[in-house]
Each structure stands twice: as structure tokens, then as C-alpha cells.
Amino acid sequence: QSALTQPPSASGSPGQSVTISCTGTSSDVGNYNYVSWYQQHPGKAPKLMIYEVSKRPSGVPDRFSGSKSGNTASLTVSGLQAEDEADYYCSSYAGSNNLVFGGGTRLTVL
């Protein structure tokens, strides 16, 4: 299977909203509502931010939201804060017990 496609970078000013896309195919993102998003700060382990397309684990601010349309999933970060600057990765179930990750997006808070 191929990796999901994410833009290499995204940016926004504090207080603004930014949306990161994650494009797959009808075999993964488009066929299952098992899309997850992870935040990774430099030198740290990834942290789960969104699962099942739009659900937030306990403790994740509601500034983070997820959605999906067709083969593309999206992560929106509202009210950008300095601590949101990090790498973000999407992942999707791809059938037959396979998982696939996106290439990652570096979010810069200007």
C-alpha cells in the first residue's frame, strides 16, 4: 500500500485556524472511518489527537477537530497557539489488517 498524501508544510498566525489534508484512496481513507491524527514535537513520541475521523481522546483541546470527505481527511486546528507547532501525521485503516500513515505535515505558528 502507498503512504497517504499530506502537504509537507502548513502555517498560521496565533489565533488563526489551519487545516491539514490527508489524501488516500477508496481502499483506505475513502472506505473506512478509521482515520487518526497524531501530533509529534521534536524528539518526542507521537501523541494521538483524533481517532475515528473526528473523535478526540480525553485531554485533547477542542481546538482540534477532524473531518472526512471522500478519500480526503482533514485536521483543523482553531485558535492556533505556539505549542501547536509540531509535525502532524494522519493514519488510516487500509483493510486486511493493514495500517498506513501519511508522510507528515510540519505546522509552523508564525
Next chain:
Amino acid sequence: QVQLQESGPGLVKPSETLSLTCAVSGYSISSGYYWGWIRQPPGKGLEWIGSIYHSGSAYYSPSLKSRVTISVDTSKNQFSLNLSSVTAADTAVYYCARRLQVTRAFDIWGQGTMVTVSS
């Protein structure tokens, strides 16, 4: 709280087998959940390696399937990764993580361990 800790050699020679263990504390592996391995080459993105259920049923990435074995030891509350015939391309930070059963999301991660493949 649930914690995961990877351990194993930081340096492996080409063509040899990379072996890592993930010790789980704060939760009994035999109680449920899937457990997985994910790696990240330096400066690159995440790659799923495989996952295993407490019963021992394992699933692997198609691109690594021929070289990967994941096993679980419920008596020691840990699970392990073996990756054979390694090359420099297998140099990466290796993470172990707990996977939610239905959603396939990894909700708890270890800190990661760097493994370098070099002679």
C-alpha cells in the same frame, strides 16, 4: 497509568536481526488490546511495522512481512519485535504502542529507541 518502554541494542550489523522488546506497566497485556510497532527513519515520517493481539495473532505491513516477527509474552507483560536481514534503510527510531482494538489508533506510545544499522 499505562506506560510502555522499548529496550534493545542501539547498533545492529547489516544482514543481522534487529530485536527489540517493549515492557508494559500499569496494564496487563492479557487483558486485551492490540500492541504494535511503528518506526521513524531520521528526518522522515512514521511507518507501521505490525501489531499483535494478546492471544498472539499478529499482522504485519506487507512491505516488511517477509522479515518481521512480532511475539507476545504475557508472563513477562511484554511484546517483542524481530526484523531480519537488516540494512541501513532499517535505521530508525522504533516505537512500541498500544492500539485501540476497533479504531486502529495508537493511544499510548513508548518514548522510542534509536537503532542504527552499521558495520
